[in-house]
Every structure is written in structure tokens, then in C-alpha cells.
Amino acid sequence: MNGIHDMGGMHGLGPIDREENEPVFHHAWERRAFALNMAAGFLGEWNIDMSRYAREQMPPAEYLATSYYEHWLWGLERLLVEKGLLTRAEIEARVAELRRLAPR
Amino acid sequence: MRRLLRAADVGQVLLKGGPARLPDDVVPRFKPGDRVVARNINSTGHTRLPRYARGKRGVVDRDYGVFVFADASAMGRGKQPQHLYSVRFAARELWGPEASARDVVFIDLWDDHLDPA
Numbered sequence: 001m002n003g004i005h006d007m008g009g010m011h012g013l014g015p016i017d018r019e020e021n022e023p024v025f026h027h028a029w030e031r032r033a034f035a036l037n038m039a040a041g042f043l044g045e046w047n048i049d050m051s052r053y054a055r056e057q058m059p060p061a062e063y064l065a066t067s068y069y070e071h072w073l074w075g076l077e078r079l080l081v082e083k084g085l086l087t088r089a090e091i092e093a094r095v096a097e098l099r100r101l102a103p104r
Numbered sequence: 105m106r107r108l109l110r111a112a113d114v115g116q117v118l119l120k121g122g123p124a125r126l127p128d129d130v131v132p133r134f135k136p137g138d139r140v141v142a143r144n145i146n147s148t149g150h151t152r153l154p155r156y157a158r159g160k161r162g163v164v165d166r167d168y169g170v171f172v173f174a175d176a177s178a179m180g181r182g183k184q185p186q187h188l189y190s191v192r193f194a195a196r197e198l199w200g201p202e203a204s205a206r207d208v209v210f211i212d213l214w215d216d217h218l219d220p221a
Binding site for chain 2: 001009044047
């Protein structure tokens with residue numbers, strides 16, 4: 001699809017930020033988001049190309065305003081709902097619960 | 105049938121990976137050195153052919169062998185085994201006469217992305 005992910009040749013996005021000794025994950029949640037993708041992918045309900053296509057469906061403005069592993073999480077949620085493994089309501093209920101439990 | 109990934113198996117599973125190379129005997133449409141033009145496709149599905157290369161002329165640099173065609177597999181249309189190539193595009197072909205005369209871009213493209221040029 002002619003989506004926002006296909007950025008080759010676009011101007012105005014600034015230089016690529018190269019980090020010395022870049023860690024694999026910058027935050028603990030990224031490690032978890034990646035592991036969730038691997039574990040859920042292993043269920044065999046979709047393949048690696050479908051998971052790439054899922055991430056490409058993210059609305060362009062949101063895609064540009066979020067980080068790499070946020071794309072992975074968004075794509076995973078989409079596939080889980082699409083394949084009937086979770087409902088959108090179940091995901092939202094869990095997010096609401098975690099918000100309640102989170103320290104303020 | 106749903107599979108289950110157990111914590112104890114994670115290392116082995118990740119080491120094994122999920123290769124997209126296929127053993128199928130498929131006749132290649134191109135060989136290294138062939139001049140090709142990338143198709144001007146604008147599919148609403150997944151494609152590995154970047155927009156900036158569509159309609160551009162390049163040269164097949166190498167043939168990797170037979171692979172799952174990602175564009176089809178992403179849309180649930182099966183593996184459609186076909187040859188995958190590294191195709192060389194001159195920077196000037198992609199970005200115009202102001203681009204460097206020395207620079208080139210190598211793009212991994214499948215038979216279904218290409219026509220003879």
C-alpha cells in the first residue's frame with residue numbers, strides 16, 4: 001500500500017540519529033512488546049508478512065508520532081482482534097484496569 | 105491448530121528462525137545482468153516494491169533463489185514461490201540528474217515486481 005511506512009526519498013524528517021552502543025531495547029515495555037509479538041506469532045494465526053502489513057495499517061499521523069515498538073504493539077493488537085483471539089473491548093478493559101492500578 | 109510457545113523452547117525457536125527460502129523448482133524470469141523495469145503497481149495490500157523505484161529501470165545484480173512472495177503471503181494468498189533478486193538502480197535513475205553519478209541503490213525484488221526493459 002502507498003502508506004506512511006514507505007518513506008524512502010521523503011524530505012524533512014531530519015538526520016538519522018545514531019546512538020553509540022545502542023541497546024536492543026530502550027525501555028522494559030519494548031522488550032515485552034517484542035516478546036508478545038513473538039509468542040503470539042507462534043500461535044500460527046498469521047505469518048511475518050501479515051504482521052508487517054498490520055503495522056502498515058496504522059493511521060499516518062499516529063504512525064509518525066509513535067516509536068518503533070509502539071508500531072509493533074499496534075499491529076499485534078490489530079491482528080489479535082482480526083483473528084478473534086481478543087476483542088477490542090477486552091483490550092480496552094485491561095488498559096483501563098492498568099490505568100487504575102498505575103501509581104499517580 | 106494453534107501452537108504454543110513454551111518459555112523453555114524460546115531459545116531454540118528463535119535460533120531456528122522462520123526462513124522464507126523455498127525448495128521449489130521455479131524457472132527464473134531473469135538472470136544477473138538483465139535489464140529490468142520495476143512495475144508501476146499501486147496495490148492497497150502489502151508490497152515490498154518501494155514507491156520511489158516504481159517505473160524505474162535497473163539491472164539484476166544477483167539471483168538469491170526461490171522465496172515466499174511477501175506481497176502475496178501478507179494478503180493470505182499463499183506462498184507463490186518465485187525468484188528473488190537484488191536489483192541495482194542508479195541514483196540518477198531514481199532521483200534525477202542532480203544525484204551522484206556513483207551512487208546506486210540495491211533493492212530486493214521478486215519476479216512479479218519486474219518486467220524486461
